[in-house]
Amino acid sequence: MKAAQFSRFGDPDVLELVDLPDPHPGPGQVRIIVRAVGISATDVKLRAGLVDFGDGLPQTTGRDVSGVVDEIGEGVVDVQLGDRIFGVSDVGAGAAELALVTHRALIPDGLGFIDAAALPVGLETATRGLDQLGVGSGTTLLINGASGGVGSTAVQLAVARGARVIGTASAANNEFVRLLGAEPVAYGEGMSQRVRALAPCGVDAALDVAGSGVLPDLIDLAGRAENVLTLADFEGAKQHGVRFSTGFQGHAFHALGTIGSLIQSGRFWLPVERTFPLDQIAQAHRLSERGHIRGRIVLIVQ
CATH class of the missing domain: 3.40.50.720 (NAD(P)-binding Rossmann-like Domain)
Incomplete structure (x- = not known):
């Protein structure tokens, strides 16, 4: 599969598309065919070397994902093959054609892949x-x-x-x-x-x-x-x-499954400032770093 990664820390130009082995889900995981990926501030800071999660190099990128379930791991009962889901990709590897997702929810009715990918981490x-x-x-x-x-x-x-x-x-x-x-x-x-x-x-x-x-x-x-x-x-x-707070340490994921009612009642929306194809991920990171963004930047994968 094609995936974005960086082999050194630095400006957005360190990002490149490479061929990586297709991942397969373990217990509790599902694999999705990625449709869209949100660019978060964490992604940008990790690429620049401003924060360290101890993952070493090279690193993949992209935490906010949406897509279609195409493989299911042992013990998964909350989703089925073909379901549209959004969530946080495991090991931050969502900017790819395929991704594994443990923390997930069904995409609310009426929400597309692009808008759904803007949501999870934020x-x-x-x-x-x-x-x-x-x-x-x-x-x-x-x-x-x-x-x-x-x-x-x-x-x-x-x-x-x-x-x-x-x-x-x-x-x-x-x-x-x-x-x-x-x-x-x-x-x-x-x-x-x-x-x-x-x-x-x-x-x-x-x-x-x-x-x-x-x-x-x-x-x-x-x-x-x-x-x-x-x-x-x-x-x-x-x-x-x-x-x-990073917003994550010491907490279980719980907001993904509850946002649907606010969206459907018209009390929540998150605008997408701009979209880019996956092969323009460096441009997306560059725009994110400039700041003054209304909402989110999203990569369209396929």
Whole structure:
């Protein structure tokens, strides 16, 4: 099968398509014919060598996947051959013609492969961030970086829980953030004052998705460091006593199977900014690194 991988860390040009052996599912796994792959921030950081999951080199890439089940491993009872599923590819090898998937769910009715591939990692990460902050009905939540894949997901999930959401974004993305259900605030100098104009007493919790060096401001707005969670600023978290989370460690996957009702009720949507064919994965990574993306970037495989 054709698959994307990199043999050294670096810029997007280190990515290449290679021939790898077809994988076959073990217990609990299914194999899918991959239709689409979402580009996540984790994929980009791993390729650049900015984070290390200990996988060594060469590495495959692509965690968010959607496709059609064509082989089933021992003990699998939740899906059947031919089912359309989405999920997180095992060992991050989804940017390929075939992929193994353990953490999965059926694609909700009315959702296509491209839109489904935009969801898994961001959906799980956003859900767990909100869970760790205890966001629920009546919470006033500030999300720093509300227009990207994880941020826009977190906005809608928090609104669905009954929270009031204030979201920071570039001025060009403020109306997009408003469409998601949040009260937009432009980031940059004076951000804290703009938030306090909307919430004079501050906020109950703050979720940092953008990692733009604003943790001291978020702590001030949320009252204390314990009310702030960052998904993007590891060094800042250590410096300021803020919780850092990848969204995955120590948690079972649970959001994939519950998003369908929100989608079908019209209370959740995640726009796809742009699609690329698999052989243009380097261009997709390059666009992702530039930032200011509304939603997600997705590779179309076949």
